[in-house]
Amino acid sequence: MIRILVDSAADLPMEELVAKNITLTPLTVTVGEESFKDEVELKREKLYEYLLDGSCTVKTSQPSPQDFLDAFESAKEAGDELICILLSSALSGTYQSACLAKNMADYDKIYLIDSLSATVGIKILADKALAMIAEGQTSETIVETLEELKGRIRIKAAIDTLKYLYLGGRVSKTTALVADTVNIKPSITLNPEGEVAVVGKYLGVGRAVKDLVKQMKAANVDENYKIYGIYSHDKTNADKLIKALNAAGIEVEDVYHLGATLGVHVGPGAFGIIYIEKNYSNLFKRS
Numbered sequence: 603m604i605r606i607l608v609d610s611a612a613d614l615p616m617e618e619l620v621a622k623n624i625t626l627t628p629l630t631v632t633v634g635e636e637s638f639k640d641e642v643e644l645k646r647e648k649l650y651e652y653l654l655d656g657s658c659t660v661k662t663s664q665p666s667p668q669d670f671l672d673a674f675e676s677a678k679e680a681g682d683e684l685i686c687i688l689l690s691s692a693l694s695g696t697y698q699s700a701c702l703a704k705n706m707a708d709y710d711k712i713y714l715i716d717s718l719s720a721t722v723g724i725k726i727l728a729d730k731a732l733a734m735i736a737e738g739q740t741s742e743t744i745v746e747t748l749e750e751l752k753g754r755i756r757i758k759a760a761i762d763t764l765k766y767l768y769l770g771g772r773v774s775k776t777t778a779l780v781a782d783t784v785n786i787k788p789s790i791t792l793n794p795e796g797e798v799a800v801v802g803k804y805l806g807v808g809r810a811v812k813d814l815v816k817q818m819k820a821a822n823v824d825e826n827y828k829i830y831g832i833y834s835h836d837k838t839n840a841d842k843l844i845k846a847l848n849a850a851g852i853e854v855e856d857v858y859h860l861g862a863t864l865g866v867h868v869g870p871g872a873f874g875i876i877y878i879e880k881n882y883s884n885l886f887k888r889s
Contacts, residue, residue, distance in 0.1 A: 603737050604683045607673055609696050610640040611689035611863035612724035615831075624733060625666050625673055629689075629696065630689055631862045634658035643735060646861045650835040653766070657735055662807060662862050665695040670703035670732070674712055683695060683711040683741045687748065688728045689863060690796030691716045696749055713745045715752070718796035722830045722858050722876045723755040730827075730854035753794070754824065759832065759874025760787045762839070764800075766869035789813070790868065807839055815846045818875065827878035831857035835870035 611630040619626050628639040633652050640662065651661050670686075677684040691697040697716045704712050704809045717724050727748050732742045761812065791803035805808035818840035823829065829847075831854045833840035844854050860872065 604685065604741055605677060606728050607684055607686040607726055607733050608728055609689050610861060611720045612727055612728065613721045613858055613861040624728060625670050627673060628666055629863060630663045632661050632663065640862045646859055646865065648772065649862050649865060653866065653869060660866050664694045664699050665700045667702040668707060670700045671706050673708060674703055674707035677712065678707055678709040684740060685713045685715065685731055685744060687715045687717055687724050689720055690718045690792065692796035693720060700852055713741055717747055717752050719752060719755045719792055720864055721832055721860055723757060726827060728880065729753060751878065754879045755876065756821050756879050757792050758814055759872055759878050760804060760814065761868045762787065762840065762871025763869055764788055766867055781834055802830065807842065810836060811843050811846050814843055815850050818847060818852050819850055821877065822880045824878040824880045828855035829853065829875060829877045832860055832874050833857060833867050833874060834860040834868055834872040839871060840873035
């Protein structure tokens with residue numbers, strides 16, 4: 603039997619994890635002096651309460667190798683194959699912890715994929731893997747497909763404030779203060795290396811929405827995959843974006859609430875879209 607494992611950076615609701623029989627290895631969220639298992643002991647709604655309160659430092663840390671080893675040993679004992687789709691190694695040591703655990707388990711039917719992505723990007727890869735499992739594909743074929751597919755995940759988003767990127771050490775205090783003072787809404791993405799990158803600036807939410815719609819109209823979206831919306835805490839801005847996309851004839855499948863992994867960096871009020879870009883190399887292959 604081939605099984606799928608993700609970490610909590612996938613932002614999948616518990617109901618979806620259970621329905622799809624996906625194993626979860628949670629990251630740890632530390633609030634002040636207290637630590638919680640992401641989404642297991644600390645739900646994302648409560649997380650944003652802590653962020654908005656601002657009286658405690660909130661940060662995330664990767665699962666320990668032992669956290670992964672428990673799942674790996676379980677798969678080994680059952681004789682199952684386990685495909686692990688994990689948070690970008692540029693954002694966390696999660697992938698490295700899994701590598702250590704795989705060596706400890708000494709089981710060659712564990713496959714580790716550095717998604718170079720987060721949130722719904724991981725979900726898209728997991729859904730593709732599940733579809734291929736249902737088709738009877740081998741683990742090796744699935745992993746090969748996912749390794750190609752992960753390079754075509756595109757995340758386009760705008761954030762309400764640079765405060766949380768500053769707190770995470772990704773922008774300077776001056777940059778964050780200036781942006782907030784003049785109501786600039788930065789545009790972010792995950793670059794090809796899987797890092798959060800600021801790629802643009804908008805004066806107000808309205809302009810951010812217009813530009814994101816413009817980008818999507820020009821994007822070479824692979825129609826074999828669904829387009830998803832994302833938001834953090836307050837869904838208002840995401841609703842504006844989805845409404846504008848619908849008016850432009852762009853259908854969004856569903857909207858997902860960002861959890862702790864990206865939430866602590868982008869803060870409340872972030873919104874955006876995730877999709878798969880076409881594979882141009884396939885367009886030129888002879889039939």
